[in-house]
Amino acid sequence: MHSSGVVEAPAVPGPESHVLDAAAHGVLHVTGTDADRGHADPDRLAVAQGAAFLDALGTAGPGDLARADSDERVLATAQDRPPTAISVARWWGALSAATRERLIASAPAVVGNLDGVPYDVRDRANRTTLDAGLTDDATATAGAESGPTTARTAMLEQVRDALHQEPGEGPRRLVVLDTRGTGRAAVAIGDLASARDVSVVVPGMFFTVTGQMHDFTDTASDLYDEQTAVSALAETRTGRGAPASGDGDGDGSTGVTTGGTAVLAWMGYRTPDMSNILSLGLARTGADRLERVVDGLDAVRGADRPRLNVVAHSYGSTTALMALSSGHMRADSLTVLGSPGSEVQSAAELAVRTGQVYVGDAHSDPIAGSGYFGTDPGSAGFGSTVLDLSADTAGVDTGLFRRPVGHNDYLKPGTASLHDVALIGIGRGDLVRHQARRGQGGDGTAQPLPDMYLLRPQDLQPRD
Structure with a gap:
C-alpha cells in the first residue's frame, strides 16, 4: 500500500x-x-x-x-x-x-x-561477542553466593543453548546477535553460503530471544531435518524436474548448482507483547529488517542465488507480507501459518513466484483467518493455495501425519503442516496433499492425494 x-x-x-x-x-x-x-x-x-x-x-x-x-x-x-x-x-x-x-x-x-x-565470518564474530558477554557477566557476579541472573545473561544463555548441536544434526551458525534492549538473534542450520534451498522462518507475537530462542532454533532444525529428508527422496524418486504447483520454471530453482538445504531461525525483530499487540509498527520495522536479510543473502551468493522460501507464523506473516509487497524483496515461495492478515489484498501484490503462496490454518486456531490486521491471505480471491490442515475439513485422515491443533502446533515433528512446509521449501509444493487453490481462476476444490507424497519408512510408523 x-x-x-x-x-x-x-x-x-x-x-x-x-x-x-x-x-x-x-x-x-x-x-x-x-x-x-x-x-x-x-x-x-x-x-x-x-x-x-x-x-x-x-x-x-x-x-x-x-x-x-x-x-x-x-x-x-x-x-x-x-x-x-x-x-x-x-x-x-x-x-x-x-x-x-x-x-x-x-x-x-x-x-x-x-x-x-560472509556467514562463517559473522558466526565467528558473534560467537566472540557471545562468549565475551557470558564471561563478563560471570566475572561481575563472581564471589556472590547467589548472584541474580541479569536480563542480558538470560538472553545470552538462550543463544548459547540454541547453538548446541547434537550428533547428526545440521551445523548451526550464529549470524545475528544484538544484545541491546530485548535483543535480536538469528541462527542458521545448514550452510547459507551454498545451500540450494534456503528457508527463513519468521516468528510471531510473544517470541523473544530471552524466552524462546533455544526452542525456536530447535523448531528450525526440525524443519531442516524434514527438508533434508524429502529433498533426498525427491532426488532419488522423482528428480528435480517435476514442476512446482503453478510454476512454469520446473522445480522453481534459479540455476543454482550447489546442493543441500539451510533454514534460518530469524528472530531479527521485536515481536509484539501485551503492551503493543495492537500496533503494526513492529511489523513495519520487521519488514525492513527482513528485506535486509534477503539483500545480504543476495550479496553473499551473487549469481548463485538459492531458492528462497519464507515461512511466517502469526504476526510474522503480517511482517513477511509487508516485506514481500514493498518492492524491495522477492522470494520463490511464501508459506504463512496462523495468519491474522495484513494490508496486502492479493497474492498478485507479492514479489513471489506465481502460484507459490501457501496458507495453513489449523483446527482450533483462533488467530488463523481472523483478518485482525487486514485481508486474510487464505480468503477466497486472494490467490493462495490453502493447505488441508484443519481436522474437520476431511472425513478420513491418512494416519501418516497428524493435523496441527491450535496456534502453535504448525511446525511440530510428525505434523502434516511440517511435512507440507518442507515440501514447499524444496520447490515441491505440487506434492502437498489436498491443496485447494482459492481465487484467480481456481474453484477452491481439494485436489486428490498425489501418487508420490515423498514418504520415508519411518513416516509409515505410528507417531506420538
Whole structure:
C-alpha cells in the first residue's frame, strides 16, 4: 500500500538493480587496497554513514575499534541503519586479510551483524561477542553466593543453548546477535553460503530471544531435518524436474548448482507483547529488517542465488507480507501459518513466484483467518493455495501425519503442516496433499492425494 492509497504490484528487483541503486546513492565506494588510509577515531565512526562508515571501520586501529564496538551510536549504525549489503560485500572483499582479522577480533559486534559479510565470518564474530558477554557477566557476579541472573545473561544463555548441536544434526551458525534492549538473534542450520534451498522462518507475537530462542532454533532444525529428508527422496524418486504447483520454471530453482538445504531461525525483530499487540509498527520495522536479510543473502551468493522460501507464523506473516509487497524483496515461495492478515489484498501484490503462496490454518486456531490486521491471505480471491490442515475439513485422515491443533502446533515433528512446509521449501509444493487453490481462476476444490507424497519408512510408523 503506497502513500497515495493505490495498490500496485511491486517490481521484482534483481541483483543488478541493487548494485545500480547503491551506486546511485554513493555507497559503492570501494578501493583496491586498505593500506595507507587516514586515521579513524570513534567519533568519526559514530557519525559516519554508508561508505564513510565502512571506510572508517577499515582504517581504525584495534583500540578505536574496541571502543566503537561498545558505542551505542556505532552499533545503531551497524545494526539499525547499515550500509547496503552489496556495498558491504564489496568492501569486505577489498580488505586485506590482516584488516579483516583486526575487525573480527576488535569489533565483533559490528562485523557480526553487517549483512554482506560472509556467514562463517559473522558466526565467528558473534560467537566472540557471545562468549565475551557470558564471561563478563560471570566475572561481575563472581564471589556472590547467589548472584541474580541479569536480563542480558538470560538472553545470552538462550543463544548459547540454541547453538548446541547434537550428533547428526545440521551445523548451526550464529549470524545475528544484538544484545541491546530485548535483543535480536538469528541462527542458521545448514550452510547459507551454498545451500540450494534456503528457508527463513519468521516468528510471531510473544517470541523473544530471552524466552524462546533455544526452542525456536530447535523448531528450525526440525524443519531442516524434514527438508533434508524429502529433498533426498525427491532426488532419488522423482528428480528435480517435476514442476512446482503453478510454476512454469520446473522445480522453481534459479540455476543454482550447489546442493543441500539451510533454514534460518530469524528472530531479527521485536515481536509484539501485551503492551503493543495492537500496533503494526513492529511489523513495519520487521519488514525492513527482513528485506535486509534477503539483500545480504543476495550479496553473499551473487549469481548463485538459492531458492528462497519464507515461512511466517502469526504476526510474522503480517511482517513477511509487508516485506514481500514493498518492492524491495522477492522470494520463490511464501508459506504463512496462523495468519491474522495484513494490508496486502492479493497474492498478485507479492514479489513471489506465481502460484507459490501457501496458507495453513489449523483446527482450533483462533488467530488463523481472523483478518485482525487486514485481508486474510487464505480468503477466497486472494490467490493462495490453502493447505488441508484443519481436522474437520476431511472425513478420513491418512494416519501418516497428524493435523496441527491450535496456534502453535504448525511446525511440530510428525505434523502434516511440517511435512507440507518442507515440501514447499524444496520447490515441491505440487506434492502437498489436498491443496485447494482459492481465487484467480481456481474453484477452491481439494485436489486428490498425489501418487508420490515423498514418504520415508519411518513416516509409515505410528507417531506420538
